[in-house]
Amino acid sequence: MSEFSLEEVNKVKDWNNMTDIEKKHVPAIEAPDKVKAGEAFDVLIEVGKYMKHPNELNHWINWIGLWIDKRPVAFVNLYPTVSEPVVRFRIKIDSVGKKKIVAREFCNLHGVWQNEKEIGVE
Ligand SMILES: [Fe+2]
DSSP: OOSSOSSSOBOOSOTTSOOHHHHHHOEEEEOOSEEOTTOOEEEEEEETSSSOOOOBTTBOEEEEEEEETTEEEEEEEOOTTTSOSEEEEEEOOOSOEEEEEEEEEEETTTEEEEEEEEEEEO
């Protein structure tokens, strides 16, 4: 079995035993555990936090995007060698309840990778 898929969204299979390809691709999420509805907060997304990913003309992180549950809220294109795959989005959520922050990135050679963090909106 291949370590990654170009046809499906890749995720870390075991956080206590990450493979090198998982360490290089999973987008790390830094965000508060709880926020207030309608108040802006920051979400930091970092690819390569656990192991540096190449940033070369033929191998780089092409984009990083953010969804709240299934709703798209932010997206950025990155260009090889000149931009590092670390972005900070300032967002707000208007409705209360448990939400899922979903970060995805796309590597031109290794496909789409996803990470998630649950957040409580009061
Ligand atoms: Fe890659």
